[in-house]
Amino acid sequence: MRKMRETKYPNLKSLNVFYKEHRAKVVLFALFTLLAGALALTFPFVLSNILIDLTGGNYDPMVRYALMLFGLVVLTAGAVVIAEYYYSKASNALFLTIRREVAYKTMSMRLSTVYEKGSGFFLERMNEDTRESSAVNLNTYRAAIKLVINLGFIAYITVLNPLLGLLFGAGLVVLLFLEYLRVSRQLENMKRSKRAIEKLKANEVEILKGIKEIKGLNAKDPVIDKHTVVSSKYADIKYSREIFQKRMQGIIDIVKGAIDLMVILFAGLYLLPNGMIELAAVLIIYTYKGNIYGLIAGLALIKDTYDNGELAAKRINDIMRAPDKDVDSFGNVPLSEDIDTIEFRNVFFEYSKEKPVLNGASFRIDGNGIIGFVGKSGSGKSTIFSLLARFYDPTDGKILINGADISTLSGDDVRREITPVLQDSYIFNDTVMNNLLLARPDASADEVMEACRSAWIHNEIEAMPDGYDTIIGENGATISGGQKQRLEIARILLKDTKVMLFDEATSALDKNNLDKINDLLIELSKTKIVLVVAHRLGIMRRCDKVIVLEGGRIIASAPHNELMESCEYYRELFRKNTSTEPRLDPGAVP
Ligand SMILES: Nc1ncnc2c1ncn2[C@@H]1O[C@H](COP(=O)(O)OP(=O)(O)OP(=O)(O)O)[C@@H](O)[C@H]1O
Ligand SMILES: [Mg+2]
Numbered sequence: 001m002r003k004m005r006e007t008k009y010p011n012l013k014s015l016n017v018f019y020k021e022h023r024a025k026v027v028l029f030a031l032f033t034l035l036a037g038a039l040a041l042t043f044p045f046v047l048s049n050i051l052i053d054l055t056g057g058n059y060d061p062m063v064r065y066a067l068m069l070f071g072l073v074v075l076t077a078g079a080v081v082i083a084e085y086y087y088s089k090a091s092n093a094l095f096l097t098i099r100r101e102v103a104y105k106t107m108s109m110r111l112s113t114v115y116e117k118g119s120g121f122f123l124e125r126m127n128e129d130t131r132e133s134s135a136v137n138l139n140t141y142r143a144a145i146k147l148v149i150n151l152g153f154i155a156y157i158t159v160l161n162p163l164l165g166l167l168f169g170a171g172l173v174v175l176l177f178l179e180y181l182r183v184s185r186q187l188e189n190m191k192r193s194k195r196a197i198e199k200l201k202a203n204e205v206e207i208l209k210g211i212k213e214i215k216g217l218n219a220k221d222p223v224i225d226k227h228t229v230v231s232s233k234y235a236d237i238k239y240s241r242e243i244f245q246k247r248m249q250g251i252i253d254i255v256k257g258a259i260d261l262m263v264i265l266f267a268g269l270y271l272l273p274n275g276m277i278e279l280a281a282v283l284i285i286y287t288y289k290g291n292i293y294g295l296i297a298g299l300a301l302i303k304d305t306y307d308n309g310e311l312a313a314k315r316i317n318d319i320m321r322a323p324d325k326d327v328d329s330f331g332n333v334p335l336s337e338d339i340d341t342i343e344f345r346n347v348f349f350e351y352s353k354e355k356p357v358l359n360g361a362s363f364r365i366d367g368n369g370i371i372g373f374v375g376k377s378g379s380g381k382s383t384i385f386s387l388l389a390r391f392y393d394p395t396d397g398k399i400l401i402n403g404a405d406i407s408t409l410s411g412d413d414v415r416r417e418i419t420p421v422l423q424d425s426y427i428f429n430d431t432v433m434n435n436l437l438l439a440r441p442d443a444s445a446d447e448v449m450e451a452c453r454s455a456w457i458h459n460e461i462e463a464m465p466d467g468y469d470t471i472i473g474e475n476g477a478t479i480s481g482g483q484k485q486r487l488e489i490a491r492i493l494l495k496d497t498k499v500m501l502f503d504e505a506t507s508a509l510d511k512n513n514l515d516k517i518n519d520l521l522i523e524l525s526k527t528k529i530v531l532v533v534a535h536r537l538g539i540m541r542r543c544d545k546v547i548v549l550e551g552g553r554i555i556a557s558a559p560h561n562e563l564m565e566s567c568e569y570y571r572e573l574f575r576k577n578t579s580t581e582p583r584l585d586p587g588a589v590p
Contacts, residue, residue, distance in 0.1 A: 120202030
């Protein structure tokens with residue numbers, strides 16, 4: 001058994017490390033289950049004695065028997081309650097531990113892997129697979145203990161009458177075969193079913209995330225059509241499993257009926273007339289025959305539990321033991337000094353094969369200041385920021401921080417010192433305060449408020465129903481686009497990193513707030529390296545340097561005024577941008 005477990009259930013075995021801290025609970029569970037089982041096994045013996053006495057007309061010990069039986073009931077119930085208490089305690093603690101590890105590991109996966117696999121992949125593994133695999137060992141102990149009890153009962157019958165034992169034995173072999181068929185088919189169906197439910201959940205997550213778009217586009221019909229397609233695939237698989245199970249259950253019940261019949265015929269026509277067995281024994285066997293069938297069910301349950309658990313554990317290990325290519329990789333060289341230089345040296349990058357996004361981008365930033373990035377939509381501006389934030393690795397070329405290859409630097413150091421405000425930033429479904437504290441959990445309330453004052457959002461937060469304790473809904477659903485952006489800016493101010501990347505971080509601001517935030521960026525750039533991509537190009541006039549991108553390449557890099565002279569591409573972009581919104585643009589060229 002041990003050898004088989006090692007070879008056949010490697011994934012399940014790999015989760016055993018999590019059992020260590022909960023060992024005491026598991027042992028107590030097993031002990032009390034064993035006790036409950038042993039007590040349960042005494043019932044048929046006591047009952048058969050009672051019946052023998054009753055059928056023999058001996059009524060004297062009835063009160064004693066009744067008390068004994070009641071005592072047994074109480075003891076068994078007590079042992080079961082305690083065993084179940086430890087079962088719940090241990091399985092829930094394990095569930096929590098494994099789930100936490102899976103969630104943590106998920107956050108270490110490469111973005112490209114996360115996007116490629118989709119939310120359903122991770123949700124199912126964090127939830128259902130974790131739940132299933134965390135109870136495997138406990139369920140197996142439970143089934144194994146039950147098995148021993150059932151075996152004890154069969155031994156009891158065999159001692160009473162070997163022929164009867166043999167008859168049951170033969171029936172059990174048939175049942176065993178049927179159960180084996182049932183469980184084996186179930187596993188294959190389970191694999192398909194899990195894949196289908198993953199897709200269904202991902203679809204449902206999208207419905208919730210896109211609820212505004214669905215309403216706004218009046219798109220309930222096409223969305224429900226897609227949901228129906230995904231959902232029916234799952235329903236088909238579930239249906240075929242249920243039908244198969246029911247059919248097998250029918251056959252199994254018929255076989256059980258046949259065994260019953262043979263036992264009755266055998267006992268009634270042969271054993272009893274020939275005085276080979278007592279009527280009481282036959283009655284007890286008949287009453288407790290469920291235990292015998294329980295033996296088969298127990299065996300099937302162990303196989304079922306292990307097979308399903310192994311499948312769940314394997315799916316958990318898709319995350320826990322993901323190949324290196326799917327996991328964020330950093331070096332361990334510490335960033336010993338403040339970041340002073342950033343260099344892209346001939347950087348190439350593609351999100352998917354054969355679709356280059358950066359084609360040998362090179363630029364260098366020396367010392368504090370504010371650097372603008374300008375280029376048409378899709379030219380690779382956000383991609384440059386994503387590479388700096390280490391969301392992705394370049395396919396070729398180097399990114400150097402203080403002269404060191406960014407991939408050799410410690411991940412914590414890089415992420416502590418380079419922080420993006422993303423074009424598609426996310427606000428969590430929590431209070432304003434907790435959203436801000438994400439950036440610096442140890443910040444004081446005063447520091448948080450100071451950051452919010454600098455980002456010109458403090459007064460609006462104070463005016464919310466619960467001030468800083470107001471819950472703002474998933475992705476800031478209950479605040480305005482401009483408020484969300486200023487909250488994101490406050491978040492990065494609180495983090496106070498050396499390098500700040502603002503990717504369209506002001507696109508939703510009105511002119512008043514835009515002016516104030518632009519002033520803030522200029523102020524920040526005196527002590528920090530501030531990189532800016534802006535929807536409205538006015539700020540470029542105030543940048544120390546503007547880097548111009550075209551088709552994933554840097555075609556020019558100079559201060560605004562110089563570019564206006566020397567770079568026709570930039571001049572065109574700037575003129576078009578500022579002339580369409582002259583009034584909104586604080587820095588529009590006169
Ligand atoms: N996660 C992704 N997976 C695949 N392709 C992507 C991904 N993100 C961006 N792209 C593609 O990479 C190219 C560059 O995108 P990027 O977001 O860097 O452009 P951008 O200059 O920031 O554009 P915009 O001004 O519209 O924000 C685009 O063609 C885009 O479709
Ligand atoms: Mg972008």
